[in-house]
Amino acid sequence: MNNVIAKSKDVTLLEILDRVLDKGVVIAGDMVISVADVDLIYLGLKVLLSSVETMERLRGSAFPS
Amino acid sequence: MKLYIYGIIDSSNQITESTYGLEGSNIYNIPFCNIGAVVSQISQPIQDVTEGAVLKHEAVVEKLMADFTVLPVRFQTLIEGRDNLLSMMRSYYRDFKNNLERLRDKFEFGIKVIWPADKIKENIIKTLNKEQQKKLELGSSPSNKFMKDKFDKYKIDKEFEAKADKFIKVMDIFFSKFAAEKRIEKLKTENLLLDAVYLVEKDKESNFREAVEHIKTARYDFKYLFSGPWPAYNFVILSKKSGLLTDSQQTSLLNKVTQDQMLVGVDSI
Numbered sequence: 001m002n003n004v005i006a007k008s009k010d011v012t013l014l015e016i017l018d019r020v021l022d023k024g025v026v027i028a029g030d031m032v033i034s035v036a037d038v039d040l041i042y043l044g045l046k047v048l049l050s051s052v053e054t055m056e057r058l059r060g061s062a063f064p065s
Numbered sequence: 066m067k068l069y070i071y072g073i074i075d076s077s078n079q080i081t082e083s084t085y086g087l088e089g090s091n092i093y094n095i096p097f098c099n100i101g102a103v104v105s106q107i108s109q110p111i112q113d114v115t116e117g118a119v120l121k122h123e124a125v126v127e128k129l130m131a132d133f134t135v136l137p138v139r140f141q142t143l144i145e146g147r148d149n150l151l152s153m154m155r156s157y158y159r160d161f162k163n164n165l166e167r168l169r170d171k172f173e174f175g176i177k178v179i180w181p182a183d184k185i186k187e188n189i190i191k192t193l194n195k196e197q198q199k200k201l202e203l204g205s206s207p208s209n210k211f212m213k214d215k216f217d218k219y220k221i222d223k224e225f226e227a228k229a230d231k232f233i234k235v236m237d238i239f240f241s242k243f244a245a246e247k248r249i250e251k252l253k254t255e256n257l258l259l260d261a262v263y264l265v266e267k268d269k270e271s272n273f274r275e276a277v278e279h280i281k282t283a284r285y286d287f288k289y290l291f292s293g294p295w296p297a298y299n300f301v302i303l304s305k306k307s308g309l310l311t312d313s314q315q316t317s318l319l320n321k322v323t324q325d326q327m328l329v330g331v332d333s334i
Contacts, residue, residue, distance in 0.1 A: 013116065015175060015292045020119050020126075023298035024137040025073065 068095075068104040068150055070142045071125045072296070074133040075165040077101050086125050087111065087118060095147060097154035100161055103129055104150070111141055130296045134169045136161060137296040160303050168300060170267045171245055174293030176277065178236065181286055182225075182255040189224045193217065226252070233259050236280050243273040248299050258287070262299040270294065 069087055077096030086092045086105035094101040103125070111118055122140050129135040144150045154161070229252050236259060241247060244263035253260050265273045281289050 012292065013120075015290075015295075016123050017119060019137070019295060019298040020123050020140045021114065022139075024139040025301050025303065026139050026142070 066146055067107050067110070067143050068145075068147070069107040070138045070144060070150070071103045071105070071122060072129050072138050073136040073154075073161050073165070074101050074103055074129055075099075075135075075169065076133050080129075080132075082128075084125060084128050087121055092125055095150055095154075097151060098158060100154070100158070100165060102150055102154060103135075104144075107143065110143055114140070126296050130172075130294075134165050135296050136164055136168070136301050137298050157303065164301050164303075168264070168297045171264050171297060171300075172267065172270065172294030173262050173297045173299055174265055174273060174277075174291070175262050175295065176240070176259065176292075177257060177261075177290040178232075178259040179256050179288040179290070180229075180232070180258040180284075182258075184286070185228060186221060186225060189221050189228070193220055193224070229258055232284075235283075237261075239276040239280055240273065243269040243276060246300055264297060264300050265294075 071086060071092065074094065076094070077099050078094065078101075080092060080094050080103065084092045088105070088107055090105040090107065092103055092105045094103050105125075119140060126135060126137045144153060233249065233251055237247070237249065240261070240263050244265050246264040248262045250260045252258060263273065277289070277291050
């Protein structure tokens with residue numbers, strides 16, 4: 001019985017993840033980072049904000065600038 | 066000041082009930098004309114997708130759904146400052162408004178149908194074998210055998226898909242009766258016969274649920290995953306293809322970051 005409840009919880013979580021992470025309004029500005037006219041990656045601005053933070057963290061860490 | 070956006074609502078009024086979003090901050094509505102963007106302030110972008118953060122996001126959106134028509138915004142959507150948010154709202158006002166009107170008093174329901182693909186295929190093979198026994202034997206040379214195997218596989222796949230179409234058609238007839246819109250995907254995997262979402266008006270919810278229950282009794286060897294009511298995650302249609310921020314807004318946000326630096330950030334994600 002507990003197993004059934006746990007499974008049902010997992011299924012619900014998957015349904016939530018599918019929607020929250022992959023659906024809904026995308027209002028971040030997509031941008032393309034290209035090198036030599038080759039599109040490397042599409043970034044949502046939301047990801048870019050994260051990456052800016054990460055980059056700043058890395059600059060303060062042992063990574064060479 | 067980073068604003069985390071949960072959803073766009075059909076109201077410019079403040080949210081009266083205290084609701085807490087990510088980082089425990091209070092959520093509030095930033096009005097634009099007669100609609101609004103529901104946000105909370107956040108100190109830093111969410112680095113990791115955690116169950117807690119996703120559930121919190123969903124909890125806020127569902128809370129909004131109880132009182133407003135809501136366009137759910139995708140997880141982890143941040144915007145820098147109120148001015149940028151208002152520019153975004155101005156830019157997409159017509160789109161948001163059209164969607165809010167279209168989705169008013171409607172909810173999304175999800176239905177996944179899992180069928181026993183192996184058994185279905187076994188039955189198809191049995192039927193095909195019976196039919197073949199009646200026909201003349203082909204020669205047994207390797208090339209004949211190769212061609213026969215290929216042809217058999219083609220026939221099995223074709224029959225498998227035809228059966229899937231037949232089942233989906235029947236189910237869809239039942240569900241569509243009470244749905245305003247739908248998105249259907251067939252055979253995402255061999256076992257996942259149907260992965261569909263239906264947009265259902267509030268007052269037809271019980272009819273829709275009955276239709277699902279009715280379908281469930283038709284085939285006991287199929288599994289049905291029914292979920293909802295959800296905010297209309299799958300039914301928001303934006304006419305603008307690209308992002309909402311203008312180039313200059315993006316530049317002002319990112320003016321400290323060179324392309325190389327961005328790539329460092331990308332590598333570390």
